[in-house]
Amino acid sequence: MPEPDVDREARPGTGPGTGPGSGPGTEPPGPFRVRPIATRRGPDPKQDRAARTRLLVLTAAAELFTARGFRHTSVQEVADRVGMTKGAVYFHYPTKEALAVAVVEHHYARWPLLLAGVTAEGHGPLETAERLLAGAALAFRDDVVVQAGTRLQVERPQIDAELPTPYVDWTELLAGLLARAEALGELRAGVRPRTAARSLVAAFFGTQHISDVLHERAYVVERWSETAELLFRAIRAE
Ligand code: LUB
Numbered sequence: 139m140p141e142p143d144v145d146r147e148a149r150p151g152t153g154p155g156t157g158p159g160s161g162p163g164t165e166p167p168g169p170f171r172v173r174p175i176a177t178r179r180g181p182d183p184k185q186d187r188a189a190r191t192r193l194l195v196l197t198a199a200a201e202l203f204t205a206r207g208f209r210h211t212s213v214q215e216v217a218d219r220v221g222m223t224k225g226a227v228y229f230h231y232p233t234k235e236a237l238a239v240a241v242v243e244h245h246y247a248r249w250p251l252l253l254a255g256v257t258a259e260g261h262g263p264l265e266t267a268e269r270l271l272a273g274a275a276l277a278f279r280d281d282v283v284v285q286a287g288t289r290l291q292v293e294r295p296q297i298d299a300e301l302p303t304p305y306v307d308w309t310e311l312l313a314g315l316l317a318r319a320e321a322l323g324e325l326r327a328g329v330r331p332r333t334a335a336r337s338l339v340a341a342f343f344g345t346q347h348i349s350d351v352l353h354e355r356a357y358v359v360e361r362w363s364e365t366a367e368l369l370f371r372a373i374r375a376e
Contacts, residue, residue: 170249170307192230194220196244199237200286208238208293235299238290242301245287248277253311263318264325268370270311271342275362278346279355288346308339316373326375334373341365 198219202211213234217224231237252273256266277284290297291304309332316331325331345365349358 170246170253170311188230191222192240195222195227195230196237196240197283199231200241200244200283203238203241203286204282204289208234208290208297213237233299235297238297239299239301241283242287242290244283245291246302246307248281248284249274249307249311252277262322262324263315264370264374267312267315267319267338268366270315271338271366272359272363274342275346275359279358285350285355288350305339305343308342309335311335312338324375326373329373338369341369 195216199211199216202215202219211234213227213231214224216237217227220227227237231240252270256269256273259266259269261269278288291301294301294304312335313332316325316329316334319325320329320331325334342362342365345362346355346358349355349361
C-alpha cells in the first residue's frame with residue numbers, strides 16, 4: 139500500500155514514480171532543481187574567462203568557508219587567495235552572502251551529475267539509492283565545494299541570504315527510489331519508503347558530520363559504508 143504521509147517541504151512534481159529507477163530511459167526530473175550554473179555559452183572568450191574566474195573565486199571561497207566558516211571568512215581573504223583585488227571579486231559576487239549562495243548552489247548542482255552517472259549504470263532502484271549515497275560519501279571526503287556547502291547550510295542562521303532548503307531534495311530523491319523498490323517488491327514488508335528515505339538522509343548527515351568533527355571526513359567513506367550496510371539490510375526484502 140503506497141505510503142500516505144508527505145513531507146511538508148515536498149516539492150510539486152517530485153516523489154514516487156517520477157524519479158530514477160522508474161524504468162530505463164526516463165529523464166530523472168525530480169529534485170536538486172537549483173538555478174542553472176553559468177557555464178560556457180558558446181565561443182565567447184570573454185564569457186569563458188569570466189566563467190573561469192567565477193569558478194576560481196568560488197573554489198577559493200569554498201576552501202575558506204570549509205576551514206573557517208562564513209563569519210570568519212572575509213572577501214579580502216578570498217581575493218588574496220586568488221591574487222585578485224577585492225573589487226574584482228565584488229565584480230563577480232557583489233557580497234559575501236552572494237558567494238555563500240553560489241557555493242551552496244554548486245554543492246547541490248553536484249548531485250544531478252552523480253544521479254545521471256549512477257542512473258546510466260541501469261541498476262534497480264534500491265541498488266541505485268545505495269550507490270548514490272556511496273558516491274555522495276566520496277564527494278563529501280574529496281570535494282571542497284560539497285564540504286563548504288554543508289558547513290554553510292549548518293550556519294544558515296548567520297547568513298542573511300536565501301539558501302536552498304537543505305535535506306529535502308535528497309529525501310525526495312530517495313523516497314522516489316524506495317517507492318519504486320517497494321513496487322518491485324525489493325523492500326522488506328512494513329518499510330515505508332518516505333520514512334526510510336528520511337532515516338537514510340539523517341544517518342548520512344550524522345555520519346558525515348561526526349566524521350568531519352573527528353577526522354575532517356578522512357574516513358567518511360568507510361564510516362558511511364558501515365552505516366549503509368546496516369540500514370540497507372534493514373530496508374531490503376529478504
Ligand atoms: C546532505 C547536506 C549534508 C543530506 O541535502 C543536504 O542538504 C545535505 C547539506 O545541507 O548532507 C544527506 C544526503
